[in-house]
Amino acid sequence: MDPSQSLQEVDLTDLPPNDDIPEEAEDLTVSDDTGHEYAPPARIAARFYRPSASRRKSSAASSRRNSLTSNHSQLSNSSYRAACKSNHVAQYLRRASIIESRKARLAAREAHAEQVRLRAALAKSAPRGSNSEERALAAQQAREKHLALVASTCAEEVRRAKKKAEEMREKRAADEERYRVEMEEKHAEVERRRMEYKRTTRRPRTASTPPGADVKKSVIDATSKLDEDAAARLIQIAWKTQRRKRMLDAFNGLGLSIDQVHDTSFEDVSSKLLDENVLAITTRVLELYNLYQNDESASATPTLTPTRNFLTAYLILGHPAQVFNKDGAQESDLITKAKDLVLSFETALSKSTIENRYTPPPTPLESLHLTHTAYLTAFNDWKAQDASTLISMMVGSFVNLDSIWQSVKDDTDGEVNSDYRDGIRDNQITIYSKLRRLAGRDRADALIRKAIRESRRSIMRKKPAGDVRPRVAPENVAIHPEPNDPSAPLTVAPDIGSHIATALPESEADQSRAITRLFSVMPDNRTLTHELAINKDYRVGSDSGANTRDEIYRKVCDKMLEAFRKDEKDAAVWTASVAENIRAKLLHLVGKPSPSNTTRNMITEILDPELIGRQCAQGSFSYQTFFSFMAGLLPKLCAPFRDEEVKVLCQDMQHYGNVEEMIEKVFKLLHMIDLFSLDYSNFLLTAVAPKLIQEAPGYEQRMFAKDLDEGVITLQKTKRWWKNANVNVVTEIDRRDPTSSPTVQKIYARGLVDLAIASTHLKDTEVPETLQLDIKRLTQIRADAVRITIIGSILLTAKNILKRDVRSQWKPEATQMWEVLKAGYGKEDDTVPINMCSIIERARPMPPNVKSSVQSYIARILPQGDTGRFIDPVVKVLFQRLKTHIFNRISASSSGERVRVATTAGEGLASNGLPEFISQVGEMVDTLNKLSDVDRRAHGVWYEQVAKECEAMGSEDEEAA
Incomplete structure (x- = not known):
């Protein structure tokens, strides 16, 4: 028997049985013709007879009947199936059953798929709302709700307005009805008196009785008929009438009228109105007319303030020029209200006669009350504006005194500290007491704290922010003297490359020193000590020669780029030179050098010039590796406040695409290391600043004397400058007091102010040799003075046109204009006048004609500020006032006088028309004072010499005359 046929039979019997057709059990044993039965081997029998716990899978893919082995087995056993007819039929029946079951499954799958398609179609066709529709619906509901709320609010406002209007109409109608009734009563009274006059007939002269007989008889008869209450009332009426008569007679006896007040001097009127007798009489009259109920201040001071407020109306009408410092709209309105009050008061006085028992009629009395209320409103508004101006002035004076104290509190030379402390404290106490009376304690404290905080914050803002100490800066640094003067005891931070000068001859050393100074971030020693003496917090800025060094670095990088494009050998030389330069700056x-200084040792080893030169010659030097090393090193060397800049640079150095970008990274690296040198120099300068400040006057004096001895400078410009100042002071003193003579302090102050406060550009020939180091500072002060004058004239003109108080501070407008004019006066830009005018218009609405006037004035005076030739009279007057104000503060000789002048500085600038520039002028004066002190301590010997020469020349001229 063929084994494949046996396998085919086994596969068929192993199929899962059909539920409809029962399967027959098959015997796998075979026999031959001789009748012997052969059983399969045990391993085959165990394989085909193992029990199956699960049904065979019905899918075609997993069915054994569809496998190649099953098909082959079926073909090979066809002869055997032909022999077994019964098995053959059963097999075909099972096959048909399997096919039918598969068809049923496919039909069920198709029905299921159809159901899925139907559900998908239904779901797709079903309407559904989107998020946008929901949002639109929610927005519509919110809008309707908001509109309903607005409508209800508006309805409530309209209802309230209608109610108020109705109340006003009712009140007006009631007043009209009352006036009508009063007029009818008056007409009836007049008619009654007329009819009574007509009924009364005059008796003949012959039949007349002795005068007074009938009257006395009627009085006696009437008196005899009065009871005690009626008699008491009559006595009270008579007493009150007599009392009111005495009050009015006493007031009329004071002689208070508009004409009499106008004819009397302002001082006499002021003293008269402050007299206690006048105040008492006026108080009784005001109480008689019940005017105290209109003045809110009567509850606090029922005797003084309301009466003084009323009497001020006479002073305003009689002497308006002395009361007001300007003629504005508010002042004109107050004068009108005061005139109405006085006229109404005099009308009420004239109507107070014996007929009405010295009580004014209702109509004049009501008119008096109305005019008094209007006058008090206008007077309080004017006084509040004037008080706000005074408050701002006093706060500014208090802050100026605090600024002076902050600048001198660390000065321990002599008694300067104590003198300033006592004077400043006394003046601040006086200002504070006045400020508390004027503004109240809480408001005064708040204003002073805020002003002092802003002032000190502006001072601190000038100092470098953040931690500027280099991370690897040593704690104890030895500061070496500059090699140009080994004998000088002054010590400063060494310039980069100064060691080269010691090995060169004198001429080469000077050239090398000049080149070294060009690459150095530090100025020369004399400039450094001079700046520290003027400003103890002076630090070398990043603009100190930075532009020049950047230009040199840019040219070096351009040469490197050309070398990289042309010749690799030249490029290697440039690379080695740049690396050596960076190494020297980093070291x-x-x-x-020390074994423990790992950072220095690492820089020395990695940036070794010989090593880098060999790498460049062999072509193995990698800029990528070099930049990576610098990116890891720079954060360890920089000051903490430069962390962000260094981080950006390190990230930028990691990637570059071509040679141009690589050279640009080298330029940025050189610039950053230059900033590191600046930070390190400032750190060293912080350590030695106290010593430098102490020795600065002597050092500067020795350097100036050395230059004079060597013929580098002369005193020709100083003599000419002093002579001009002397002539100006003498001319001014002769005009005021010919008997007095100028002091050296006055002459120096006049020369310094003439040099610093001028409208034209500063020339080098105008500056004396003693002030050559301050040319930049003097130029800046001149520019600030011109800018203050131009802005002040614009604001003053706008205030006058708008009829505002010239003492009021328009600080925001002045600050914005200051920033605009920093860029220039718009010589080639026509939009500057428009921008300046719009700054005023944004805060102070102006009519079109006023706006055009202000804009044309701005366009007219801006070119004058650019050229320095002042033609406009307002600009001339303001500039002269500013110059006089600064001279008065600079020429103060003692500390007490300086404190006194600083106390009244705010009030003086406000009266001069420059109230917005109290802080700027204070800074200018403070700078000039410091410059004056440093200059006279360093060059006082030569100033005395020049003063004696000028005095001798003046004496010779007088003798010759």
């Missing part, structure tokens, strides 16, 4: 930052 200057990390301190002295």
Whole structure:
């Protein structure tokens, strides 16, 4: 028997049985013709007879009947199936059953798929709302709700307005009805008196009785008929009438009228109105007319303030020029209200006669009350504006005194500290007491705290922010003297490359020193000490020669780029030179050589010039590796406040695409290391600043004397400058007091102010040799003075046109204009006048004609500020006032006088028309005072010499005359 046929039979019997057609059990044993039965081997029998716990899978893919082995077995056993007819039929029946079951499954799958398609179609066709529709619906509901709320609010406002209007109409109608009734009563009274006059007939002269007989008889008869209450009332009426008569007679006896007040001097009127007798009489009259109920201040001071407020109306009408410092709209309105009050008061006085028992009629009395209320409103508004101006002035004076104290509190030379402390404290106490009376304690404290905080914050803002100490800066640094003067005891931070000068001849050393100074971030020693003496917080800025060094670095990088494009050998030389330069600067930052200084040792090893030169010659030098090393090193060397800049640079150095970008990274690296040198120099300067400030006057004096001895400078410009100042002071003193003579302090102050406060550009020939180091500072002060004058004239003109108080501070407008004019006066830009005018218009609405006037004035005076030739009279007057104000503060000789002048500085500038520039002028004066002190301590010997020469020349001229 064929084994394949046996396998085919086994596969068929192994199929899962059909539920409809029962399967027959098949025997796998075979027999031959001799009748012997052969059983399959045990391993085959175990394989085909193992029990099956699960049904065979019905899928075609997993069915054994569809496998190649099953098909082959079926073909090979066809002869055997032909022999077994019964098995053959059963097989075909099972096959048909399997096919039918598969068809049923496919039909069920198709029905299921159809159901899924139907559900998908239904779901797709079903309407559904989107998020946008929901949002639109929600927005519509919110809008309707908001509109309903607005409508209800508006309805409530309309209802309230209608109610108020109705009340006003009712009140007006009631007043009209009352006036009508009063007029009818008056007409009836007049008619009654007329009819009584007509009924009364005059008796003949012969039949007349002795005068007074009938009257006396009627009085006696009437008196005899009065009871005690009626008699008491009559006595009270008579007493009150007599009392009112005495009050009015006493007031009329004072002689208070508009004409009499106008004819009397302002001082006499002021003293008269402050007299206690006048105040008492006026108080009784005001109480008689019940005017105290209109003045809210009567509850606090029922005797003084309301009466003084009323009497001020006479002073305003009689002497308006002395009361008001300007003629504005508010002042004109107050004068009108005061005139109405006085006229109404005099009318009420004239109507107070014996007929009405010295009580004014209702109509004049009501008119008096109305005019008094209007006058008090206008007077309080004017007084409040005047008080706000005074408050701002006093706060500014208090802050100026605090600024002076902050600048001198650390000065321990002599008694300067104590003198300033006592004077400033006394004046601040006086200002504070006045401020508390005027503004109240709480408001005064708040204003002073805020002003002092802003003032000190502006001072602190000038100092470098953040931690500027280099991370690897040594704690104890030895500061070496500059090699140009080994004998000088002054010590400063060394310039980069100064060691080169010691090995060169004198001429080459000077050239090398000049080149070194060009690449150095530090100024020369004399400039450094001079700046520290003027400003103890002076630090070298990043603009100190930065532009020049950047230009040199840019040219070096351009040459490197050309070398990289042309010749690799030249490029290697440039690379080695740049690396050596960077190495030298970095070693200057990390301190002295020592085994423990790992940073210095690492820089020395990695940036070794010989090593880099060999790498460049062999072509193995990698800029990427060099930049990576610098990116890891720079954060360890920089000051903490430069962390962000260094972080950006390190990230930028990691990637570059071509040679141009690589050279640009080298330029940025050189610039950053230059900033590191600046930070390190400022750190060293912080350590030695106290010593430098102490020795600055002597050092500067020795350097100036050395230049004079060597013929580098002369005193020709100083003599000419002093002579001009002397002539100006003498001319001014002769005009005021010919008997007095100028002092050296006055002459110096006049020369310094003439040099610093001028409208034209500063020339080098105008500056004396003693002030050559301050040319930049003097130029800046001149520019600030011109800018203050131009802005002040614009604001003053706008205030006058708008009829505002010239003492009021328009600080925001002045600050914005200051920033606009920093860029220039718009010589080639026509939009500057428009922008300046719009700054005023945004805060102070102006009519079109006023706006055009202000804009044309701005366009007219801006060119004058650019050229320095002042033609406009307002600009001339303001500039002269500013110059006089600064001279008065500079020429103060003692500390007490300086404190006194600083106390009244705010009030003086406000009266001069420059109330917005109290802080700027204070800074200018403070700078000039410091410059004056430093200059006279360093060059006082030569100033005395020049003063004696000028005095001798003046004496010779007088003798010759």
